[in-house]
Amino acid sequence: MSLTRTLTLLVTSTVLLVALIAAAWSYIESNHELEELFDAELAQSTRIVQGLVRHLADTQSLEQLPQTLSETLALPRTDDMDIDFEADDDEILPDGTGHKYEKKLAFEVWTPDREPLLDTLKADDAEGLVPGYSWAESSGHRWRVFTLQDPATGFWIRTAQREDIREELSQELALGNVLPLLLALPLLLIAASAAIQLGFRPLRRLERPIRHMAAENIHPIDDRQAPREVAGLVQAVNSLLKRLNQALERERRFSADAAHELRTPLTALRLNLERICEKDPEQFRDLIQSVDRMVHLVEQMLLLNQVDAGTDFRPGYHNLSVILEQSIADVAPLALKKDIDPILEDEAGEALTCCHSALVNTLMRSLLANAIQYSPEHTAITTRLVPSGDGYLITVCDQGPGIPPKERERALSRFVRLDQRRGGGAGLGLAIARRIAELHGGQLTLSDRTDGQCGLCVSIWLPAQPARQIHRG
Numbered sequence: 001m002s003l004t005r006t007l008t009l010l011v012t013s014t015v016l017l018v019a020l021i022a023a024a025w026s027y028i029e030s031n032h033e034l035e036e037l038f039d040a041e042l043a044q045s046t047r048i049v050q051g052l053v054r055h056l057a058d059t060q061s062l063e064q065l066p067q068t069l070s071e072t073l074a075l076p077r078t079d080d081m082d083i084d085f086e087a088d089d090d091e092i093l094p095d096g097t098g099h100k101y102e103k104k105l106a107f108e109v110w111t112p113d114r115e116p117l118l119d120t121l122k123a124d125d126a127e128g129l130v131p132g133y134s135w136a137e138s139s140g141h142r143w144r145v146f147t148l149q150d151p152a153t154g155f156w157i158r159t160a161q162r163e164d165i166r167e168e169l170s171q172e173l174a175l176g177n178v179l180p181l182l183l184a185l186p187l188l189l190i191a192a193s194a195a196i197q198l199g200f201r202p203l204r205r206l207e208r209p210i211r212h213m214a215a216e217n218i219h220p221i222d223d224r225q226a227p228r229e230v231a232g233l234v235q236a237v238n239s240l241l242k243r244l245n246q247a248l249e250r251e252r253r254f255s256a257d258a259a260h261e262l263r264t265p266l267t268a269l270r271l272n273l274e275r276i277c278e279k280d281p282e283q284f285r286d287l288i289q290s291v292d293r294m295v296h297l298v299e300q301m302l303l304l305n306q307v308d309a310g311t312d313f314r315p316g317y318h319n320l321s322v323i324l325e326q327s328i329a330d331v332a333p334l335a336l337k338k339d340i341d342p343i344l345e346d347e348a349g350e351a352l353t354c355c356h357s358a359l360v361n362t363l364m365r366s367l368l369a370n371a372i373q374y375s376p377e378h379t380a381i382t383t384r385l386v387p388s389g390d391g392y393l394i395t396v397c398d399q400g401p402g403i404p405p406k407e408r409e410r411a412l413s414r415f416v417r418l419d420q421r422r423g424g425g426a427g428l429g430l431a432i433a434r435r436i437a438e439l440h441g442g443q444l445t446l447s448d449r450t451d452g453q454c455g456l457c458v459s460i461w462l463p464a465q466p467a468r469q470i471h472r473g
Contacts, residue, residue, distance in 0.1 A: 004200050011192045019185050023178045030174035038166050039133060042146045046159040049073065049107055050150050057153045062111070069118040073107045104165040106143065112154030121145075121160045129156050136160060202227045206234060218245040252305055259301040266295050300428040303362065304414070307435050315440075320351035320360070320392055320462070324385060327364035334372045341380040342368065348385045351392045353464045355440050360462070363436040364394070366429045367458050371398035375455075391442070391463040399455040408446040430458075437462065 056068055106121035114129065121143060123136040129147055136143045143160040150157065202225060209221045220238035223231065270291045277284035328342045335342050364383075371381045379399040386393050403411050410416055414431040434444040442462040449455045 004196060007196050008193050011196065012189045015188055015192055016185065019181060019188070023181050026181070027174045027178050030177050031170045034170040034173055035166070038144070038161060038170075039146070042133075042144060042159050042161055045105065045107075046146045046148055046157055049109070049159060050148060050155075050157050053109055053155050053157060054150055054153055057155065065109075066117045069107075069109055073118060073120070104162045106138075106160040108156075108158040108160070110156040110158075112149075112156075114156065117155075121158070123160075129158070135163075203230065206230070210237070218248065255301060256305045259298045259305065263295070263298045263302070266291060266298060270295065297428070300432060304428060304432050304435070307359070307432060307439065315354045315356050317352050317354050318357045318360070320353055320355075320385060320394070321346050321348065323357055323360050324364060324383060324394065327361050327368060328383065330361070330365050331368040331372060334369060335381070338372060338375070338377045340372055340375055340377070343380055343382045345382060345384040348387050348392055351385060351387070353392060353462055355462060359436045359439070363433045363460065364396075366433050367396045367460075370429045371396055371400065371456075371458075374398065374400035376400070388461055391461055394460045394462070395457055397449050397455055397457040399453060402448060402454055402456045403446060411446065412444070433458070433460070 052072065053065075053069070056065055060068060107118055108116070108121050108123075109118040110116055110129070121136065121138050123138040123143065123145075129149075131148050133144070133146055136145050138160075142163040144163055144166060145158050145160040147156065147158040149155070206221060206223075206226055213219070218241050220241055221234065223234040223238065226234045270288065273284055273288050273291060277288065324344060324346070328344055332342065368381065368383070375381060375398040381399075382395075382397045384395045384397075386395075412430050412434050413427075415427045416431075430444075430446075437444040437460050440462050442460060445459045447457045447459065449457055
């Protein structure tokens with residue numbers, strides 16, 4: 001799992017968990033505070049009624065009090081107005097005389113002997129009046145009630161609120177506090193994810209030069225823009241790259257020096273053998289062939305070392321058709337020895353591409369020589385040049401034994417000679433050809449012939465534009 005994905009999951013999970021906990025806590029706390037507010041409002045309403053009753057008791061007779069209290073405290077008869085509290089969104093009563101939530105309030109007044117003077121709640125629990133908060137049942141609803149007895153008059157006063165309306169108001173107000181947080185949560189998660197992606201941009205900038213660094217051009221990366229947290233890691237990577245470049249340079253120098261030192265004595269050895277075997281060439285034929293293979297191997301190692309170094313290869317615009325004709329002419333003596341017919345099918349015409357002509361010529365000669373070596377006598381080798389995409393495709397097809405698909409990748413490795421490809425080579429021809437193709441930004445692939453005949457087709461695609469690798473030098 002990537003670090004970006006891990007951090008994104010951790011941050012978003014943490015933010016989501018904290019936000020949900022905060023929303024739940026806010027919802028519960030808001031409900032609790034609103035319940036307290038409603039209870040306080042209930043007690044305040046009761047005390048207002050207490051003051052009204054005390055005033056009326058001083059100025060009116062006990063017989064007049066019920067009528068006066070009914071006219072003063074009677075609420076709109078919403079039951080008669082057919083109001084649906086759950087479905088009706090209009091909070092103002094139809095005749096404009098009040099609010100539908102006035103229905104939530106009810107008042108009751110009893111004499112000191114508990115004779116009812118006013119009862120809009122109609123709950124049959126007057127005999128169990130107890131001062132303070134309690135619950136009562138009326139008309140199929142629970143009511144929150146607050147009861148007190150006026151110490152001056154001895155009257156009992158009780159105010160009630162319907163439970164469902166209290167809960168409805170509490171939930172609406174609590175949700176009003178929580179919903180903005182819940183609605184902002186997706187935006188917060190997106191912002192956190194974007195911030196993490198933005199925070200990792202410096203690391204991605206450091207990754208690009210390493211990803212595109214060529215093996216022949218290993219160098220330290222620029223650590224001036226590296227974040228302070230990874231500065232030590234960048235310095236360690238630069239130190240590793242420096243040591244790796246030094247090790248590769250020593251290896252290249254050793255291979256080049258060894259091959260160069262071997263070439264001169266091998267050449268001298270072959271000349272001496274030629275002089276010795278002038279009278280009887282057949283006696284030393286195998287020895288001369290072995291020396292020839294060693295000379296060929298040394299030359300290929302020198303060439304491979306130069307190709308790997310990638311230095312002194314300056315490209316220019318050349319016609320691939322001309323290079324192919326020259327390559328076929330170069331290997332014509334080998335083809336004549338086995339009576340092999342080299343055929344060129346040029347369908348590209350003037351195939352101008354930016355390349356190093358000597359390297360491409362070496363690539364083609366290596367492929368053609370390889371095809372000639374493993375083709376039976378009196379056969380043909382077809383070289384075809386066609387435009388392909390932004391470049392050109394060169395295909396060399398022989399009539400040899402071919403290479404099984406599962407062995408083809410291994411055949412492109414260095415110093416690998418497959419049993420099916422018997423011959424005198426060192427197993428470097430295809431590896432050098434692929435390396436040259438890569439230096440030009442191209443590709444080399446192996447496949448079967450498409451005409452159903454036995455044989456191997458080697459395809460090289462080269463871009464028409466110059467490859468960055470060979471611009472060094």
